[in-house]
Amino acid sequence: MEYLGNQKPVNKIKPEVSVCIQTFQHAKFIGICLESIVKQETSFPFEILIGEDCSTDGTREICVEYAEKYPDLIRLFLREPSSKITIEDKKSGRANYLQNFKDARGKYIAVVDGDDYFLNLKKLQIQYDIMEANPECIITGSDTIYTYDGDPPLPFTSTYDTSIIKKINKYSGVLHYGPSSSRLFRNDITTLLNSKAILKTRVFDMPLLHYLLNKGEFWITKENLVAYRIHSGGHNSGNKNIIAKSNFSHVFRYLYEEKLIGYTQYRVHLAKNYLRMGYIILKNLKK
Secondary structure: EEOOOOOOHHHHOOOOOEEEEEOOOOOOOOOHHHHHHHHHOOOEEEEEEEEEEEOOHHHHHHHHHHHHOOOOOEEEOOHHHHHOOOOHHHHHHHHHHHHHHHHEEEEEEEEOOOOOEEOOOHHHHHHHHHHHHOOOEEEEEEEEEEEEEEOOOOEOOOOOOEEEEEEEEOOOOOOOOOOHHHEEEEOOOOOOOOOOHHHHOOHEEEEEEEHHOOOEEEEEEEEEEEEEOOOOOOOOOOOOHHHHHHHHHHHHHHHOOOOOOOHHHHHHHHHHHHHHHHHHHHHHHHH
């Protein structure tokens, strides 16, 4: 259910961009994340969708405070524990991601995790302008600044630079590029959201990226638009099996089985995945 109902000022606009925030146990970080978005400088209307996934550390209360302060921008969804699903025998917040995307009304979707934040106050404008001018581009991203637990927040910038440093297509062999929080893409993902594949993969950003690559190109901007935070509670934390964690063959298998990518794209990325795993295994054997 949408907090404060569906008659708020934000519900009455026609947004060009939907910013989807997924947050869980991010009380230390969600404030600057939201500040970096409500302060975005754009020539178009946008909405902010927050999926708050049953946090117990104060994240939910902070999100409520922002939703009440910015009813012209924020649509807050307070998830229930029953909405969590199990993937690979672990409780997952995947349903929160999927529902955010299903509720997004914009022509484009920007993604940001609640522990990351936008560095550039023109981030949305830069990526929107690139997409509007280049129909062959289905998703944009940027290089990213990585920060660590305890680092002070970096200052916001307002530079406007649409320079492109890299173009990636479905045959480039690129498994992944940058965090999902740097991306903005066309809201053309209904088939993926309704597929079985998206409920099987242990990661979400990679199948989303390669589904989109089957439809167009991924363009990377010169500007560092996002700060990606590495901390003890983040996705990349913990003493995990690096070999198993690096094997993404299942992602491409599920996408191919659901006819979401073609055979050549499937084989190219499967080969790239195993080459990458071989490199990681050799690297770890030398330690």
